[in-house]
Amino acid sequence: MQPIYDYHMHTPLCGHAVGWPDEYAQAALDAGLEEIGFSDHAPFVHMVDPGVTMGMSQLPDYYAMIEKTQQRFKNDLRIKMALEADFIPGYEDKTQAIIDDYDYDYIIGSVHFIKDWGFDDPDQRERWDQEDVNQVYSDYYELLRRSAKSGLFDIIGHCDLVKKFGHRATIDLTGEIKQTAQVFKETGVAIEINTAGWRKPCEEQYPAENCLKIYAATGIPLTFGSDAHTPEDVGADFKQAYALAKSAGFTEYVSFSKRNIDRVIRL
Numbered sequence: 001m002q003p004i005y006d007y008h009m010h011t012p013l014c015g016h017a018v019g020w021p022d023e024y025a026q027a028a029l030d031a032g033l034e035e036i037g038f039s040d041h042a043p044f045v046h047m048v049d050p051g052v053t054m055g056m057s058q059l060p061d062y063y064a065m066i067e068k069t070q071q072r073f074k075n076d077l078r079i080k081m082a083l084e085a086d087f088i089p090g091y092e093d094k095t096q097a098i099i100d101d102y103d104y105d106y107i108i109g110s111v112h113f114i115k116d117w118g119f120d121d122p123d124q125r126e127r128w129d130q131e132d133v134n135q136v137y138s139d140y141y142e143l144l145r146r147s148a149k150s151g152l153f154d155i156i157g158h159c160d161l162v163k164k165f166g167h168r169a170t171i172d173l174t175g176e177i178k179q180t181a182q183v184f185k186e187t188g189v190a191i192e193i194n195t196a197g198w199r200k201p202c203e204e205q206y207p208a209e210n211c212l213k214i215y216a217a218t219g220i221p222l223t224f225g226s227d228a229h230t231p232e233d234v235g236a237d238f239k240q241a242y243a244l245a246k247s248a249g250f251t252e253y254v255s256f257s258k259r260n261i262d263r264v265i266r267l
């Protein structure tokens with residue numbers, strides 16, 4: 001068994017993904033999926049970096065490109081229009097303006113930055129050597145909670161991304177994760193099992209199994225995403241992700257339409 005959809009994939013507009021939306025859609029059909037969602041990196045609100053996100057002026061191109069793919073595949077695949085937007089404290093109004101520019105199906109909110117540090121950026125990896133790893137983890141969890149409380153997002157992306165390069169906290173994070181689960185519950189956000197972690201130095205999905213158990217026990221809605229930056233990664237490791245969701249205690253996952261949960265699907 002595998003999830004019926006993949007909600008996290010990119011397009012070349014972000015500057016670091018390859019393959020056009022039609023190719024992602026075809027890959028999804030080949031992988032036996034019924035639905036996908038494009039969630040490309042929303043324009044940065046705090047700087048411009050064409051290698052990481054599309055620019056503001058490219059949003060209309062994004063909509064047009066995805067709408068064309070929706071048309072071409074309309075008899076075979078449901079295609080959702082979404083974004084992965086960064087949570088940058090102090091820039092909530094600018095982020096809101098981007099989100100309000102289109103009738104999106106869902107918005108994935110992601111923490112990729114601690115202050116000015118793109119901690120998951122391979123080009124900024126050396127900075128880990130100067131940082132206190134435990135402090136980085138607690139700063140990261142604090143930002144996750146603030147991102148949920150911002151009310152900007154429907155799904156919190158890859159919610160332990162901080163482990164990407166294999167840096168692990170030496171303190172017990174259970175309290176931190178439980179506190180975060182409580183905030184997710186109160187604010188109504190969903191999480192995703194993001195399979196990209198299996199393709200990264202940390203060699204496990206985001207978030208880790210101990211986190212998933214806590215989120216399942218707290219009743220946080222679940223989604224699935226491959227975070228594909230190339231068509232061949234659409235639906236990657238989805239059977240493993242499905243089994244993991246069940247073993248962590250989830251009994252269902254959800255799909256989104258126009259920023260609301262439109263379907264609850266049994267696992």
Ligand SMILES: [Zn+2]
Pocket residue numbers: 010014016041229
């Ligand atoms: Zn990316």
Ligand SMILES: [Zn+2]
Pocket residue numbers: 084110112157158
């Ligand atoms: Zn991301």
